[in-house]
Amino acid sequence: MAVPKDAVWERDPHTAAKHDLLKQYLEAWAPILLSRHDVITYAEGFAGAGVYKQGEPGSPVVAYEVFARALHRSPKRVRLVLMEEDPRRVEELQRQMALAQSRNREDIAARLSIDIEQGDFHPALLRKLQRTGRLGKPLFVLLDSFGGPDIPYSLLHELGRYRSTEVMVTFEPAFLTRFAERHDGHRQLGDEAFGSQEWQHVFRQPSSHKFTFLREQYRATLRQAGFTHTLYFEMVDEGGRKLYLIFGTQHERGLEKMKDAMWKVDPSYGIRYRDPRDTEQQMLDLVFEPDTAPLRRILHDFISEAPKGRTVPELQRYTLLETVYRPAQVITAVRQLRESGAVTTEPRAINTKTRVSAAATSPSAGPSAEQGALW
Ligand SMILES: C[S@@+](CC[C@H](N)C(=O)[O-])C[C@H]1O[C@@H](n2cnc3c(N)ncnc32)[C@H](O)[C@@H]1O
Incomplete structure (x- = not known):
């Protein structure tokens, strides 16, 4: 999928799988954290418009609905902190979040606060989380860009200092394997994302290993930032383009719950989603049972x-x-x-x-x- 130019764009099947994974995970995360804490926070650095072309919900709305259901069973509070750069998408996001609020009871909406800010996610998101005292308290941060690399390691490192923070980052390996070897600026983006130059060994890997190598380097980066447990989920779009969702947590329980979510989204292998329109998918044997x-x-x-x-x-x-x-x-x-x-x-x-x-x-x-x- 090319990077969309319109404020609202068509939702790809792999985006639906990503939302399914997010929903499954937050449905486990929210009740566990709400049982022990008065306030939990969900933050997004790349929130999008909150809706897709055919009316499907964007990730902030998916998250909102999960939290609204959780708050029916809990007297606690949830805060959503959403950042988006494109003013047209911010406007739509505000509308979509207001609609989500109006679909829920007033007392639920009152305990589910929404803070939307327009602008570059970094360092604004970190500053906001610092200023409002959310760091060091239960916090899930989704950094869902179009694949980047655009998340500075310094941000991951700041977030990883706190045991109660979890992150999920979208990472696209193709940009670095294709363009970075001969382009200084792109290589520098890679260095900033990985927090070192180790990843540049990718240029010496055989083609068949390059993506796996970068994925493992990125997981190592998250571990270096403090997220002791990491998981990846692979998504392949209709054109065969590969994106990884990389999850980091410092809790074995978080690891377990994310694995549960991943196996629900991919009941055969637990690690991937392939767009059914991808021609390679049609050559793979379809496996309906978990491959154990x-x-x-x-x-x-x-x-x-x-x-x-x-x-x-x-x-x-x-x-x-x-x-x-x-x-x-x-x-x-x-x-x-x-x-x-x-x-x-x-x-x-x-x-x-x-x-x-x-x-x-x-x-x-x-x-x-x-x-x-x-x-
Ligand atoms: C992949 S989309 C987000 C999709 C959304 N998370 C969802 O699943 O519904 C990435 C979004 O990040 C926004 N964006 C790109 N660069 C940004 C930046 N530096 N800071 C904040 N938002 C940015 C884009 O405008 C776009 O809406």
Whole structure:
């Protein structure tokens, strides 16, 4: 998709998937945080117009509706802080947010404040969050540009200083792989986004590895900024253009909930969305079941390394932190491994008290761990 010029543009299927992911995650995030804090904040640096050509909601409206539903069950408050550069989009956004407010009860709208500002997101967004005392309190920041790179590392570093901040950034690798090698200005944009020049090793990578390399460099950048856990979600639009959503949190619970959201959006692999109109998509086998064969192999390797085996909670934590899979998928995987004769369990019932050991001679646990290597 070319960068749209109109104030309001057509929503792509991959944007719908992005909104679905955001909604699924915020539906988990909001009640957890509202149960412990009086005020939580949702901020966007690139808010858009709040609506698409056919009337579909933009991300600020998606978020607003999630929070409105959460506030029906909680007496607390939510603040939305929205920045957008284009004045035409700001005007539309104001209209859309007023409509969202009018669709909700007055007492809900009164506890769900909206602060819209027109202008360049940086450093205005950070200043506003500082000034209003939102840093250090529960805060989710969506930095959803057209792919950039346009998020300075210095901003991520400031946000990452606080344990209660989570970020989701849209990152498009093609700009840097295509243009930056021969263009000083573009290379400098890359340096500012990554906070170092390490990413420039991409120029020496084979073509097939360039995007993966940049994605992993960007995850490393988020970790360097303080977000100890990162996840990525890959989106491919109708023209085969790849965008990554990169999520950073300092909480294992946030990691778990984002994985749950990702597996809901992509029930087969948990990490990607491909536009059905993309011709490459049509060449891929359609998989309707979760592809958990790599998880079985990864777990089998992990169990085999421990002479006394592993407990189910150990396997679940390992799955959460080291794989694309979810802790909730572990019990089924262990059962399948036992059925194939690869492991034994003690006792037989598989629950949090079960210890899992490699069978004396284990048959192969499944196909290659290609998906594990995606991490
Ligand atoms: C991908 S769109 C946002 C879409 C929106 N988050 C959604 O999902 O509905 C990116 C938006 O960022 C705005 N933008 C671009 N550069 C900006 C900047 N430096 N500061 C603030 N907004 C910017 C664009 O005008 C555009 O509306």
